[in-house]
Amino acid sequence: MWIFWLIAIPLVLFALGVVLSKNLFRSTIYLGATLVLTALIYLLLHAELLGFIQILLYTGGVATLLVFAIMLTQRIVGEDITQQSRGLVGGAIASLAVLLILFFFLGSSQLDFSVRPYPENLNLALGKNLFVTYVLPFEVLSVLLLAAIIGAIVMARRDR
Amino acid sequence: MQHFPVLSLILLAPFLGALLTMFQPKEAYYRVRIIPAIAAGITLILSIYLLLKYDRSIGGFQFIEHYPLIPQLGISYHLGVDGMSLALVFLTAFIIFTGVFASWTILERTKEFYTLLLLLVTGVFGVFVSLDLFLFFLFYELAVLPMYLLIGVWGSSKYIKPRGIFARMIQEVGVGTKEYAAMKLTLYLLFGSAFILVGLLTIYKVSGLNTFDFLELNAHKIDPRYQKFLFPIVYIGFGVLAGIWPLHTWSPDGHASAPTAASMLHAGVLMKLGAYGVVRVGMQLMPQGATEWVWLVGTIATINIVYGALSAMWQMDLKYIVAYSSVSHMGIVMLGAATLNEPGLNGSVFQMVSHGIMTGLLFALVGLVYEKAHTRDILAMGGFGKRMPGIATFFTIGGLTSLGLPGLSGFVAEFLVFLGAWQAKQWYWLVPGVLGAFFTAVYVLRALKIIFWGPFNEKYKDLPDAIGTEWVALAVLSGVLILLGVVPFILLHPIDVSVMELLSKFKGVLP
């Protein structure tokens, strides 16, 4: 259990950093850290494949994209972008309220939260699920990604 | 009986016509007009073929085509016509054929106009020939919606001087503009559709047959307890389209703002969809419910007749006069339906056809007069008979049909309805009915007098008569009016056969 807390506490701290940091670059770094730590959480939850995907795809892809975007905008603006926040009190109250509600439900839940075993040979099962049962959504996703890439290129182009 | 799929062809011809027209280059002046004309001509020929081939001795639904579409939900592609729908298919074919010619001179976005017109008419044909309630509703919506664009794009606006305590309100909602009319019409009809959808789905549910098939539902007896509240729902839903009082006000505004062919189709055919729906779905599927509520149907119908006629008398705008006369005449249709007896229902269906053709003629003429004189205000007109004798003659024929002059089809219809009205439980319906016919005479002849008679206004000395293709519409429509007036039995015979089948559902229900 201690491993969990070892990961969870920095995770929360990094997350706070993401939303509170004044420097956009730092926020991005914190986000990257958050995502990596999340991958570790996945490992704890016996979702190894997902953990690796998280690091490869998410952390790599998203963080890189964000850095690109920031640099691009900064080049256009011509100066460093400092982050500002608005309505900190209101935001805090609202998000705390949501948190309270969520925990209220978690506390009042009658569910049995103990772990049940995964099937034998987890990766085989995952593979079957992904490429047999859900092959159609999987393929649709690839189309979506393609479309997103094309769309992003088209939208971000300077002149048309 | 083996036959080629006539009904599918009737549906396909305008639909393909619409597609073909859509893909024409827009500078092809003749092609975008000839293609719709050919499509409409094909449906006309096919509908006449139907009329000739329909076996009156057998009756019932004929020319049936049946293929399952979604068998799990009991939805199928099921087409067929009986005498009643036959008459209306015949009517629709005539109106669209002449409507194409009547809008020959539209120059703005002609291609799109004809595409929408043909789509609309596909929907109308679909409603009349489908024997599956799901299909029925689908086509119904297809018929209702293109109107929004037809009025909104090609319509005409008219400035109405705001007056009285509601002046500000009237100005703010934009009464008189084509956008207002288009929106009003569409919202009203969708309001009705909501009721229809609820009604149809409830029928589907309570019948417990898991089918939308009309024939199967027809053979099944819906629980009378449900019928009692289902009938008013269906009545209101279809009634909106049939222009029942007090849900009729979309009709004058809509018809006045719509372009000629759209008014012709809408007043001539679409309003009949409503009446047809009440008779077909309301009465045929729910005889007990209909019997229970027929007093309401008939009372509202008589209000329609008298009120519509009197309102028409007040109007000074030619299109509004014709539009209100439609409200009045739809009252006769509904009154005939409410009598629930043979002459009344015969008259009702016959009036649907007769009024459709008549109002098509009148709207075509109003369109011509407007196009040439550039005004719809009858007080600004006068002595037009001298410059446009042809239009005056046809207008007179239309007007005389409207007031029920014998020898023209309107008389046969009205007289049959009157015959039925006296034999209905509420015999006193006859009196407002006949009085309405008198009021019609007053406003029709008054309008004719003001427009065509009287001293000639020199302002209009260059007014031309109708030309070229316009004659086609006028001559064909008037010809049918006279034909149906002199030999009504050619149409009445198949109608009668179907009406008797409908009435057989009422055996033991009517006291």
Place this chain on the structure above:
Amino acid sequence: MNQVQVLTLLVLLPPLISFAWNGVVIPWRRAGKPAAWLSILAILTSFVASLVLAKTVLASPGPYSWEWTWLPFQNFKPIIVGFYIDPLAALMLVVVTLVASMVQIYSLGYMSEEPAGSLGRYYTYHSLFSFAMLGLTASASLLQIYIFWELVGLCSYLLIGFWYQKPSAANAAVKAFWTTRLGDVGFALGIVVLWAHTGTFALPELFHKVEAGQIATSILALTMLLVFFGAMGKSAQFPLHIWLPDAMEGPTPVSALIHAATMVAAGVYLVARIFPLYSHAESVMTFIAYIGSFTAFFAATIALVQEDIKRVLAYSTISQLGYMMAALGVGSVMAGFFHLFTHAFFKALLFLAAGSVIHAMHTNDIWKMGRLAKPMKQTAIVFIIGTLALAGVPPFAGYFSKDEIIIKVVESGMVLPAIFALATVFLTAFYMFRVVFVVFFSHREPEGHPHESPAVMTGPMWFLAALSVVAGFLFKGLFEKFFGHAAEAMETAQEAATAASHVPGWLPILTLILALGGILLAYLIYQKEAISHERLRAQFRPVYVMLQKKYWMDDIAYFLYRRVLVGGLSVICGWFDRYIVDGIVNLVTWLTRKSGEILRLLQNGVVQDYLYGVIFGLILFILLGIF
């Protein structure tokens, strides 16, 4: 097909063909003269055929009837159309075709100044008019009568409004249509109710049923009363007579046709046609007798002061129609129909002669005429013949028929109708001779240069004049032979009344004295000017004004139309529709729009603020869920 059928078709079809040809072949119609000749040829063919038909039918009275299905039914007997020919119909066909052909020939002269296109239209209408009237006459069913009845109304509308650019003509045309149409509301109701209770429109069947007593008396009375409203409209009975004088706005030959043989005769003919039904509805018969005799008197008084030559004739027509109705009301088809027969000739004659005068003078005002006997000798003679016939002076045609009516009315024992009938004799003679003296003999110099009309106009006039002289004594026996028995049937029904009264032998002499008295008085006032008519006018000023204003009947009708219908009910309805029914709709629209305008302030475009809304909503829902 037997001979009667062929002949009937020969009577009916030529005008129809002429109408169809002239109507559809537009260049032919626009040419004018060819259309006219075709129409005349057609009506002459009909006339000859109708003569042969009458001869055949009178030799063996029939009745002949044959029919076709028009509207099919399954639960009810199909509605039929067809023909029903008996002596009544056959004679009526002769009258109609005769007068129509005379009028059409005469029109060639009268309408010679019309442009060709307009002339073609005129003759097209005429053909349709003849066809409609002939169809009405030969109809085998009440529905068919109604159909042609309305067509007759249509044609009179078209012909009265022939000069449609004249506002007065246009107004007169629609007035005629509306008034008769109002009566037809009753007619339509009547036949609908009758059908509901007998299941048929066919005349033979109805006659059979009523003879067999299969129709309840109350229903019969109700329906016959309603049908009579239709006849009142067409035959211009009080109070639906108002259209007829205005109908003078049409060309004069049209007036002749409408007044003599077609339009107005239709009402009388209808009552005579279905007389077997009426004879079983006694209360309605009495009503008819009172209405008829009152109309006769009422119209005659108005005619006394009219200054328009055609209007005098118009009111005299109303008056004579009243006579006919009164005769039918007391149960004498013979008297009524005989008067219709003779009246057709001399009234057509009078109108044609008046037309000839108007054609020459270009005015209708009798005070602008005078001493026309000299320049228009032929017209004067025929006009006087017509007048004598109308006034009921022997041996002219009117004497026989009118005498017959008066005898029957007095015989019936109804006091008021009898008094009306007798007074009208005097009035008729007076006002007709007033016109004769003023127009043809007075000392006033006529304005302009009157001249005799061409032969194409005088020819028909002479022909009709001859008939006006001889028709009375020549045909009286014939009518008595064929229509006398109907009266007997009536007598049995009204035994008591008939037995109580007996006709004094001096009655014919009294009527003759009354007529001659009227003539004498007119002579004294207008020719000798022994009594000054201006003085009379001043002395009886209130009465004069009342008559001049036609008892304000036109004003009442105008008020009803203008203020009650168009200015009252329709305004209420139209206003209610626009501001209440539609107002509510617009109000809903307006409220929606207004509330939208307020609510849109919430949409400030900052997405994050929307998110607060989402959270707030979420919390709200959860709280709702918990409590």
Place this chain on the structure above:
Amino acid sequence: MTVTPYIGLGFVLFSIGLFGVLTRRNTVGILMAIELMLNASNIVLVAFSRMHGNLGGQLFAFFTITVTVAEVAVGLAIVIQVFRLKKTIHADEITLLKG
């Protein structure tokens, strides 16, 4: 072992993300906060997957990650485009949706 702490962790991260979305003025920052929220939901998904012994949750998280990448790509493109148009990257100054 129970998954309760994992789920709690997910909730906390979600709230933090929400806080970020609500308070950041910078559109890129908002996008990052959204990433945080999605990430939180993925944790909860995987936790539940573990709890039920059902692989569906993992798969769903997998799909979410993929879609998120696409979303970020398009989202950043939009940000750049809007920036060019409105010359600002502050979300509360971009009020094209204003009624």
